[in-house]
């Protein structure tokens with residue numbers, strides 16, 4: 001299993017390298033390994049191979065893994081839909097980054113609980129870049145305003161940038177368009193301090209990087 005993980009990780013890092021060099025030698029891309037199809041033993045092995053940032057898409061799963069891998073100084077990301085009744089649990093876990101802040105309403109609820117607990121949380125605003133009903137995230141034409149509103153009204157949330165899932169389509173053009181849409185919003189938000197543009201999963205991370213992504217979230221191509 002260790003050898004397979006090593007091969008997968010090497011291949012993904014190599015592909016990221018090829019894509020990011022085409023953007024610029026100064027364009028550095030962070031790899032976040034998504035453990036949802038995997039087990040704790042694989043995460044531990046990947047850590048031994050040098051991987052440091054991991055993500056989960058469910059609060060309960062994240063809680064289990066934070067607990068059982070607490071001896072390892074892992075950087076944990078939350079990337080899935082966050083239900084209001086899981087907010088307190090998430091705050092206790094002190095994730096490095098909540099990538100899926102998906103509405104103004106959720107921001108309000110999160111901020112008030114953070115305020116009560118006298119703490120803060122780093123977050124990315126999730127954008128529904130292809131306007132798909134199946135996906136969470138703010139609408140493209142509201143994203144800049146909502147980002148600024150969260151920054152002004154909810155000071156316990158430390159916004160670091162944006163996250164988006166590429167359009168669900170077999171057409172490369174359509175997927176690319178959704179990445180370009182997110183990147184344009186990210187560019188506008190740089191003056192508001194946005195630093196992270198999280199786009200790209202196993203099926204489309206090279207394309208996402210060429211469109212400007214500086215954080216990719218990869219599960220199946222590493223763990224399967």
Ligand SMILES: *Cc1c(COP(=O)(O)O)cnc(C)c1O
Pocket residue numbers: 034036057079080165200201202203217218219220221
């Ligand atoms: C599952 C998931 C990923 C990783 O998906 P793969 O296609 O397996 O790489 C990335 N981002 C989010 C939000 C996910 O839910």
